[in-house]
Every structure is written in C-alpha cells, then in structure tokens.
Amino acid sequence: MSSSYLIALGSNRRHHLYGRPRDVLRAAMEELSALGTVTRRAPVIDSAPMGPAQRQFANGAIVLDSEYDPPALLAGLKRMERQFGRRKGRRWGDRVLDLDIVLWSGGEWQADDLLIPHVDFRVRDFVLSPAGAIAGDWRDPLSGLSIRQIAARV
C-alpha cells in the first residue's frame, strides 16, 4: 500500500555540480522521484539561517507518494543526503542538503531514530511556509491542527 509523505528540504551550501542552494534543491526534487512519485512541489524560498548556521538557506517541500514505510524512506533520504555530499558535522550547522520527513498519511511514527511528526516543524517558519503552499490542509496528528492553522500562529 502506498503512503503519502510531506518532506522538507533545506540547503545552504553550494554543490560542485548543481551550484547554488536553490539549484541543489531543484536537483534534489528531481532525484526524489527515485523513491516514489512526487505529486506536489512548493516554490523554493530563501530564508535567514536559524541557529548557528552561517549562510542563507534555500528551503522547500514536496509531497511524495511512496511504497516505502517510514524507516525505508528515511534510509533512502539519508543515502541521498550523502550522495549530495553531506558530511556529518555540527548539529544545526551548514549543509549541502537536508531532507526531513515532516508528516505522513499513516499518522504518528515513533522510533529511536525517527519521529513523525517531525519534532520541531511547528515552530519553523522555513518548514511551515513551503509546506503550507502544498499541504495546508494536512493535519498534525498530535494537535489536530492543519498546517495552515499552525502557520498562522507562528
């Protein structure tokens, strides 16, 4: 059975082939179709860095329909981050590509290395803004609020 996932993308470093963060996200959105069918793409936004990161971010979001369950999808996303040259570094530091599962059609998922809903998405405007553009009526299973409603509160 296929599931729908809302995935947030972020980048604030150049890639040697793809170029600027915006172009990294465009390339990543193409690559994501290796893991399922990309049914919606939010326009990429520029956003000021939150936390210790230094450079401006490009952020985006997609909806992916996939046969993978959450752990298998997470493994696929991590593999893609590595392919794009992401190295383990400082938590919250600069990165070529960050891919996070925000919500999925199955509701909650709780494991040591994966929590859905994503723990911090409700307070991150750089996630809520692109997510609201393509999945405003998706609901947070914990609060019952839609992304549109959560975004209006931030």
Ligand SMILES: Nc1nc2c(c(=O)[nH]1)N=C(CO)CN2
């Ligand atoms: N604006 C913005 N700031 C960030 C972001 C991000 O994607 N966008 N990601 C971070 C590390 O995950 C740290 N800070």
